[in-house]
Amino acid sequence: MRQVTHIFRKEFSAYFISPIAYIVISVFLLVTGWFFFATFFLFNQANLRTFYALLPVVFAFVIPAITMRLISEELNVGSDEILLTMPVTVLDVVLGKFFAGVALIVVMMIPTLAYPLTVSLMGQLDWGPVVGGYLGGVFLGAAFCAVGLFASALTRNQIIAFIIGLAICFTLTLIDKMLYFLPRSLLGVFAYLGADFHFQNIAKGIIDSRDILYFVSVCFVGLYGAYLALQQKH
Amino acid sequence: MIHVENLTKYYHTLCAVDQINLDIQKGEILGLLGPNGAGKTTTLRMLTGYLKPSSGSIFVKGLSIDKHVLEIKRVLGYLPESAPLYHDMLVFDYLNYVAAIREIPGNHKLARIRRLADLCGINEVMHQPIGELSKGYKQRVGLAHAMMNDPEVLVLDEPTSGLDPNQIAEIRKIIKEIGKEKPIILSTHILSEAEATCDRIMIINQGKIVADGSTENLKQSAGGRNIMNLSLQNADFKTVEKTFANINGIESVARVAETNNALNIRLSYQSTHDLRPDIYRKIRTKDWIILDFHQETQSLENIFRELTKES
Numbered sequence: 026m027r028q029v030t031h032i033f034r035k036e037f038s039a040y041f042i043s044p045i046a047y048i049v050i051s052v053f054l055l056v057t058g059w060f061f062f063a064t065f066f067l068f069n070q071a072n073l074r075t076f077y078a079l080l081p082v083v084f085a086f087v088i089p090a091i092t093m094r095l096i097s098e099e100l101n102v103g104s105d106e107i108l109l110t111m112p113v114t115v116l117d118v119v120l121g122k123f124f125a126g127v128a129l130i131v132v133m134m135i136p137t138l139a140y141p142l143t144v145s146l147m148g149q150l151d152w153g154p155v156v157g158g159y160l161g162g163v164f165l166g167a168a169f170c171a172v173g174l175f176a177s178a179l180t181r182n183q184i185i186a187f188i189i190g191l192a193i194c195f196t197l198t199l200i201d202k203m204l205y206f207l208p209r210s211l212l213g214v215f216a217y218l219g220a221d222f223h224f225q226n227i228a229k230g231i232i233d234s235r236d237i238l239y240f241v242s243v244c245f246v247g248l249y250g251a252y253l254a255l256q257q258k259h
Numbered sequence: 260m261i262h263v264e265n266l267t268k269y270y271h272t273l274c275a276v277d278q279i280n281l282d283i284q285k286g287e288i289l290g291l292l293g294p295n296g297a298g299k300t301t302t303l304r305m306l307t308g309y310l311k312p313s314s315g316s317i318f319v320k321g322l323s324i325d326k327h328v329l330e331i332k333r334v335l336g337y338l339p340e341s342a343p344l345y346h347d348m349l350v351f352d353y354l355n356y357v358a359a360i361r362e363i364p365g366n367h368k369l370a371r372i373r374r375l376a377d378l379c380g381i382n383e384v385m386h387q388p389i390g391e392l393s394k395g396y397k398q399r400v401g402l403a404h405a406m407m408n409d410p411e412v413l414v415l416d417e418p419t420s421g422l423d424p425n426q427i428a429e430i431r432k433i434i435k436e437i438g439k440e441k442p443i444i445l446s447t448h449i450l451s452e453a454e455a456t457c458d459r460i461m462i463i464n465q466g467k468i469v470a471d472g473s474t475e476n477l478k479q480s481a482g483g484r485n486i487m488n489l490s491l492q493n494a495d496f497k498t499v500e501k502t503f504a505n506i507n508g509i510e511s512v513a514r515v516a517e518t519n520n521a522l523n524i525r526l527s528y529q530s531t532h533d534l535r536p537d538i539y540r541k542i543r544t545k546d547w548i549i550l551d552f553h554q555e556t557q558s559l560e561n562i563f564r565e566l567t568k569e570s
Contacts, residue, residue, distance in 0.1 A: 031359040035348075043347050103343030107404065110307040110339075111360050112332040259310050 028113045032121025033128070036095065040129050045094070050133045053087050061140060071148025073141055077158045077228040081198040081221045084162075084169050089190030091129055092173030093183045095122040096255065100181035109259070119252050123167075123174055123244075130166035134159065153230035161227030164240035165220060169194045171247025178254035194220075197243070260285050260412060260442060261306065266315035268301050268466075275301040277466035278315070283412070288438045290457030291446040294567050298466040299446035300340060303416050306444070307337040320411070336410030340417045342401030346390030350381060350400055353389060354407070361408040375403040379433060395426030402433060413437060415445040419452060431456055450560050464567040477562055487526040487538060488515075490551035494522050502545065506537045521550055 040046035061076045068075070096118075099105040108118060141155045169190075176190035177183075201219025204212055216222055220243070223236040261283040268276040276298040283289055291299045304310040306317060308328045317324040319331045345353060354375070358368045376382045379399040384392055389400060398418060405413060418434065419427045434443065434456055447453055453460050454474055462470040462477075470477055491499065499522065500512045508528045515523040528534050535554065542549060 027362070028360060031356065034359075035356050039345075039347065102346065103339065103341075104345055106304070106309050106339040107337075107343060110309050110332060110335070110337040111357070112329045112362075113360060114329070 026117075028117040029121045029124070032113070032118060033124045036122050036125030037128050040091075040125070045091070046129060046132075049087055049091055049129075050136070053083065053133050054136055056083055057137060058140075065144075071144050071150050073144065073155055073158060074228075076137070076140055077154075077161075077225065080158075080162060081165060081224055082195075084165060085194035085198045086191060087133075088126075088130065088166060088169040089173045089176065089187045089194060092126050092170055092177050092190060093187040094177070095126060095174055096177040096251065097179075097181050097183050097186045100178075100258070101183075105255075105258075115252055115255050119174065119178075119248055119255065123171060123248055123251075126170040126174065127163070127167045130170060131163060134162055134166070151230075154228060157230040157232060158228040160232065161224045161236075164227065164237065165224045168220060168240045168243035168247070169197075171244040171251070172197070173247075175247045175250040175254065178251040197221075260320065261444075262318040263306070264316050264318075266302070266305060266317065267313050268298075268305060268310065269313045274466055276305070276312075279463075279466070279468055281461065281468065281471075283442060283444065285442055287459055288434075288443045288445070288457045290453035290460045291444065291463060292448065292450065292453050292460055292563065293446075293463035294448060297463045297567070299448075299463055300416055301466075302463070303337070303414055303444065303446055304339075307335055307414055308332050309337075333408065334411040335414060336405035336408060336412070337414045338398075338401045338405040338416065338418060341394075341421060342397045342404075344389045344397065344400060344404070346388065348389055349386055350389055350392070351385045353400065354403060357404050357407045363407070371407070372403075375406055378406070378436070379403045380429070393426075395422050395429070398422060398426070398430055399433070402430070402437075406437065411441065413441055413443045415443065417446055417448070419447070419449065427452070450563055462563060462566050469566045470562070485528055485534075486555045487528070487535070488523070488551060488553050488555060489526065489538075489542075489549070490521050490523045491542070492521050492548040492550055494545070494547045496522060496524070498545075499524060502541050503538065506534060506541060508532055508534055523551075 057076060057079060060079050061073075064075055096105075099108065109115070138159075141150060141152075144150050145152075172193050173186075173190035176193065177186040179189060180186050197218065197220040199219075199221070201216050201222040204215055207215055217239070220239075223239045226233060226236045261281075263279060263281045266276055266279040267274070279298075279302060291302065293299050301310065305312050306319075308324055308331055320334065322330055324331055348356070351372070354372045355368065358371060363371055376385060379402050381396060381399050381403060384396050384400075389397065392400065402415075402418070405415070415434070419430050422430060431452070434445070437443065438456070445456070457474070459473055460470070460477060461468055496514050496517070503509055503512045503524075503526055509526055510529070511525075511527050513525045513527075515525055517523070526534075526538065539552075
């Protein structure tokens, strides 16, 4: 487990050595900030609902960009050979990189705390849904991060990794909006698969174990997929 | 130290390594020699736990690689071909990271990195990004990486490939330096390198070991022949041929070239006896001027070519 911390530390600082972190964070803040405040004064309501409505879609674009290099760059340069011939297991690598991605997502969300603070100055803000939303955001980010890590383990090409990650995250976000194409008997299953559905539940301020379980299982499936993909290369 | 039995690796249906057996003792520099695609890298990757063998077993210090991969990785140091390091990290940061993963205790870390920097001669590039280093420096950083845990066996895959002659000489010097203390396995397809650095040479072709032994033994077993190159002035080929053919053991006298009154010839004889004194004595009886007098032993190159020919 100590190896996980070393890999985490290295990967996390790598984000800030290269311009990736700064670019991704700026783009994220620009997009969410613009879309949130563009309609905020029209609705004239002191809540973060439009921010949270937007978050899964923005995450579906931004998080694969964060995770795309994590494994595919190693495969491309060949440094996985150096890494995996040191006393490190594939699991250590996957977990270390996963937590580094999650940590960057948390760092990326910290500046958005300015939104609820601003809003609370202007009206009566209900802090329950705000806390729920941030908690859900971390869970959602972690789930997408695991998916993106899986996509990154599939290929040595970062662009392909980004597109695969984006496709999966986007599908997970939108699947519960497409339900009217489906037969009634499958509705329940597909509604449960939607990441947005579970995120919006938490963002309402209701923390339900079913929603948490959903995100944890997406994380597990993604990480296990990444583990298998990396293991299989040997 | 390392014991390998019937090691086999298939990539899909392609057999890269075929039933290799080998033993490596303490204090040997072993050179794996072979043409490109012979299975050298695959063998090393299996030894270091990066690839899983399709069948066969590997034991390092009596530990089986199936059950004790981590312990084995702990005592090995490995430098893959062309040193694939993280390009945007600084050399110092990188070595620091490796030291952390190698579980070097915090208070020894700096001392260890300093020692390796001295040994590998990378003091002046410590604060440069690895991606900006020349190939030679990158290789040296790779060596420092491989030496970080003070490994009991050092495994180097083509440590000098792609380097210029000066860099090759420097890397070889470092390898020799390290080789005094610990066993090294290195792969190469450069014969002179194997000859210059290794105590023992193993030639691999198409996944099989086709020769194994010290350089001397290899030459002998291949039916080594010595070739004597002579360049004489003031001589004509007929008398020269007659004179040398008299010496017991000379198998052939051949004319190589004749340029402005210098005659170049080649004498060949079994490497079991040294005929140089006899040849010299014969020359002294004549009125010839010696311009060149050198012996070339049956080179490893010929042996290598013979053993790795496409059959």
